[in-house]
Amino acid sequence: MALAIDLSGTSAIVFGVANHRSIAWAIAQHLHAAGARLTITYQNERLAKNALGLIAELDGARAVECDVLDTASVEAAVEAASADAPLTSAVHSVAFANREDLEADFSATGIEGFRTALEVSAYSLLPVARAASAKMTNGGSILTLTFHGADKVYPGYNVMGVAKAALENEVKQLAAEYGRRGIRVNAISAGPLNTLSARGISGFADMQRIHAERSPLRRNITQDEVGAAAAFLSSPLASGITGHVLYVDAGYNVMGV
Numbered sequence: 001m002a003l004a005i006d007l008s009g010t011s012a013i014v015f016g017v018a019n020h021r022s023i024a025w026a027i028a029q030h031l032h033a034a035g036a037r038l039t040i041t042y043q044n045e046r047l048a049k050n051a052l053g054l055i056a057e058l059d060g061a062r063a064v065e066c067d068v069l070d071t072a073s074v075e076a077a078v079e080a081a082s083a084d085a086p087l088t089s090a091v092h093s094v095a096f097a098n099r100e101d102l103e104a105d106f107s108a109t110g111i112e113g114f115r116t117a118l119e120v121s122a123y124s125l126l127p128v129a130r131a132a133s134a135k136m137t138n139g140g141s142i143l144t145l146t147f148h149g150a151d152k153v154y155p156g157y158n159v160m161g162v163a164k165a166a167l168e169n170e171v172k173q174l175a176a177e178y179g180r181r182g183i184r185v186n187a188i189s190a191g192p193l194n195t196l197s198a199r200g201i202s203g204f205a206d207m208q209r210i211h212a213e214r215s216p217l218r219r220n221i222t223q224d225e226v227g228a229a230a231a232f233l234s235s236p237l238a239s240g241i242t243g244h245v246l247y248v249d250a251g252y253n254v255m256g257v
C-alpha cells in the first residue's frame, strides 16, 4: 500500500502564478516536492519579473507566458508541459473581475464587467481542460480553485460569486465527460487568503476576520494548506474522487451562525 504522494515521472502544469502569495505558487511548490516535472504559467510581461524569479527557484521548472483567453497560448503552454513526460495534472488557478464590480452594488454589474469576470474566471477552465485532457493519455487530474461565495452571499464578492457558481458546475460536467478516460476533475474551495486578487475585493478584510472568528478551527487557512490538498487531489491517492469541491477553509462552510 503506497501512502506517500509520489508524482515522479509525471508532468504537471499550473496556471496562474503572479507572486509568492499566489495559491498557484503554493500548489506548484507541493507538486514539485512530490516529484512532478513542472510547467508554470504567468499571465503577461508585467508579471514576468516576479514570476520568473520564483519559478527559477524550483529545479527544472519551466516558465511559460500564457493568457487563458488566448486558446493558442493555452495550447502552446500545455504542449510545452507534456514535452518530456506524460501530462497527468493540470491546475487552473486563475480569476479576474474589474475592481469597480467588486465595490459597487451587485445589481450595478454591467454586461462588460459580467462578461470579463465569467470569461476569465469560469469559461477559461474549458480551454485549459480541452488542451490538458488531450495530453492525458493515461488518465490524470484537472483541478481548479473556487470560493464559498459560489454558494452563499459575501458582500463585495458580487459577480465573482456568479463566476464561481458557473465554475463549480463546469467541474461536475467535465468530471462526467472525462471520467471514462480516467481523468478526474475537482475544485478546492479555499478560505480567504491575502493574495493580489483578494485585495481587489472590497469586503475582503471582513471575510478573513469573520472566518477566523467563526470557523471550527478558529483561524484562517494558509496557502500551504491549499498546496497540500492540491497535491493530494492531483495524486493517485485521490483516484476515487472526481466532480468534487473540497473545502480547505478551516471548516467555515459547515457553520450556520
Ligand SMILES: NC(=O)c1ccc[n+]([C@@H]2O[C@H](COP(=O)([O-])OP(=O)(O)OC[C@H]3O[C@@H](n4cnc5c(N)ncnc54)[C@H](O)[C@@H]3O)[C@@H](O)[C@H]2O)c1
Pocket: 016, 017, 018, 019, 021, 022, 023, 024, 042, 043, 044, 047, 066, 067, 068, 069, 092, 093, 094, 095, 096, 120, 145, 146, 147, 148, 189, 190, 191, 192, 193, 194, 195, 196, 197, 198
Ligand atoms: N485568495 C483567496 O482568498 C481565494 C479564495 C478562494 C479561491 N481563490 C481563487 O484562487 C485562484 C487564484 O487566486 P489567488 O488568490 O492566488 O490570486 P492571484 O492574484 O495570485 O492569482 C490569480 C491569477 O490569475 C491570473 N490571471 C488573471 N487573468 C488572467 C488571464 N486572462 N490569463 C492568465 N492568467 C490570468 C493572474 O495573473 C494571477 O496570476 C483564483 O481562482 C481565485 O478566485 C482565491
